Amino acid sequence: MPPQKKANRKKKGDNLLDWVKKSVALLVHKSLSETIILSSYKLDTVLKEHYGVNLKVDRIGRALSKYAKKRNLKRLSTRIPKYKLTKTEYLNEEKKDSREKDYTNSMS
Incomplete structure (x- = not known):
């Protein structure tokens, strides 16, 4: 496979992860409860209804x-993989990520 096609594949995977991050962010910010259960079907619905994807x-x-592996989310024991995320965990990780971005931007 030519290197260009491989690079395009990598971009598509990154793009998919970005969509997952956006849908998780939307679920967290619209949720009333402290705990959010994430599943692929729930994220699919969010992407279709709110982003048209x-x-x-x-x-x-x-x-x-x-995403769950990177954030060390607890996997629930169900037939369909589901992950448990709390709002405080999410918000703390977002603050940490923004600090890292600020630091790397200041270095360049």
Whole structure:
């Protein structure tokens, strides 16, 4: 496979992870409860209704799995993979990420 096509594939995967992050952010900010249960089907619905993006659920699930692994989210024991996220965990991680971005921007 030519290197250009490989680079395009990487970009598509990153783009999918960005969509997952956006949908998680929307769920967190609109949620009334402290705990949010994330599943690929829930994120698929958010993406379709709020962003007009139609992606395959299994691809969303893989991206959600990567997201959950990076954030060390607890996986619930159900047939469909679901992850438990609390608002405070999410907001603390967002603050940490923004500080890291500010630091890297100041270095360049």
